[in-house]
Amino acid sequence: VQLRISDAAQVEAAKAALRAVVDPLAGKEGPVQEFALDDSEPGLLKFTMTDAGAKYRTSAALTQSIEVI
Secondary structure, eight states: OEEEOSSGGGHHHHHHHTHHHHSOEEETTEEEOOEEEEOOSTTEEEEEEOHHHHHHHHHHHHHHHHHHO
C-alpha cells in the first residue's frame, strides 16, 4: 500500500497516526513485524507485508477456521 502525503508538514503526523499498522503483533513465538514502512521517498509512505506477517496471518486464519469447525 502506498500513501502520498501532499502536505510535507503532515508526514510525521501521518506516520504517528499509522504507527499501529507497523507495530509488531504479539505472536505465539514472540513479536511479529507484520508490515514494514518505507519512507525513503519524501511524502510517500509505502507499507509492505513482511514474510513473517503473511505467515502469521495465514496461521491465525487456519487456527480460527479449525476453532469454528
